[in-house]
Amino acid sequence: MSTTRLKRKHRKNIARANNKQRIIKQLLLTPVLKNVDLDELKSRFTKSEATTEAAA
Numbered sequence: 001m002s003t004t005r006l007k008r009k010h011r012k013n014i015a016r017a018n019n020k021q022r023i024i025k026q027l028l029l030t031p032v033l034k035n036v037d038l039d040e041l042k043s044r045f046t047k048s049e050a051t052t053e054a055a056a
């Protein structure tokens with residue numbers, strides 16, 4: 001008895017694996033935010049808003 005391959009299922013399995021790898025690569029591309037000083041960021045934005053209001 002000869003063996004037969006399920007070609008459609010094989011293509012589907014390969015596509016599924018490729019999709020999972022693509023998702024992982026996309027997640028790794030996004031930078032991780034570490035050690036962010038929120039108070040310092042907020043002070044930057046309040047300073048820039050004050051300078052734009054004074055200029056207007």
